[in-house]
Amino acid sequence: MAVDTSARTATWTYVDGEWISGNPPLIGPVSHAMWLGSTVFDGARWFDGIAPDLDLHCQRINRSALSMGMKPTVAAEDIEKLAWEGVKKFDGKTAIYIKPMYWAEHGAPFSVVAADPESTRFALCLFEAPMNTAKPSSLTLSPFRRPTPESAMTGAKTGSLYPNSGRMLHEAHGRGFDNALVRDMNGNVVETASSNVFMVKDGVVMTPVANGTFLAGITRARIIGLLRQAGFDVREVTLSVEDFMNADEVFTTGNYSKVVPVVRLDDRQFQEGPVARKALDLYMDWARSTHGTDG
Incomplete structure (x- = not known):
């Protein structure tokens, strides 16, 4: 064969x-x-x-x-x-x-x-794998949730966690969305199906606090640090679906596409906001100024 x-x-x-x-x-x-x-x-x-x-x-x-x-x-x-x-x-x-x-x-x-x-x-x-940096994305609230540390190996980047993310994406795509906003078992927003998530309200940048149910990513931490250095008020807090629906701006971060603006969350429309653009600019400026080209 x-x-x-x-x-x-x-x-x-x-x-x-x-x-x-x-x-x-x-x-x-x-x-x-x-x-x-x-x-x-x-x-x-x-x-x-x-x-x-x-x-x-x-x-x-x-x-x-x-x-x-x-x-x-x-x-x-x-x-x-x-x-x-x-x-x-x-x-x-x-x-x-x-x-x-x-x-x-x-x-x-x-x-x-x-x-x-x-x-x-x-x-x-x-x-x-071509970069999709800054390509606008749409989100819908997923009916599926992230497991707790007691029920799955949430502290590792393990392949066994990804079938759950896969079904979130299949369900979201079936309803016409690019990705899914995901909650933990307590109903708090923690991430999307494939990336970390941020929101902006009245000039304050917020992202779900790391609570052990999701991978608090390396790019997430880098963006938090760069925005703070640039003078932004960035807070890691417990956030609800209502918080995201009432946000001024939503964006995601992840290693695969770095920073992605969210232009739709279910029935709510967003503009591609200035904080997401600034976060991407800060990231690229930092990356090009601190990393060599020969390893």
Whole structure:
């Protein structure tokens, strides 16, 4: 039987000491990751010769592995070096997504359900992915919610959390929206299905306080810091759906697209606001002034 190792865009993956093009078959039907979900990943971006906060993403993947009961096998600084090595395999014309990953190959000796940390494997995948920075987005309130730390591995960037986000997106797309505004089990807004979220009211910038139910992202933290340095009043607080419906401006942040203005939340229309534009300008100015082009 032929194996399809193609990829949708130009792709290179480092695994077991070598770089492989396309989509190499790495996980089999008896692999723990395949049937019991022991996968973690992270995602950084390369564009215009820079990879902002790449070091922080490489550090977080190792923390995620530990949270999932796996054993990180590559030091964060070595993952970073490999990423720059991989970037050089591309033509430099298109933005790249940098995705380090760990997964377990076997179950633990005491129970197949738990991952065996000694079977942890590592791969680093890079693929071309154009930036959608500043492309306006629409949101709808999702009927689905984020789990609590007691019920899911919310402290890790794990693949097992993403089917929940996937159903949020399917449901939102089915009603004509780009993304979904998501609540926690207490009914407070925490994020969107795929990014962190901010709102502005009377000049004050607010974002849901990190409460353990969602990933408080690296780009989120960077935007908070840059806006504060620029003189904005930025607050991490508990926010309701009503707060967002009454906001002057809404925008999202995430590694994939950096800063995205929200122009619609259900029946409420928004303008592309000045804070979102300023946040993106501040981010790009910081990224270009503090990150080199050769790793």
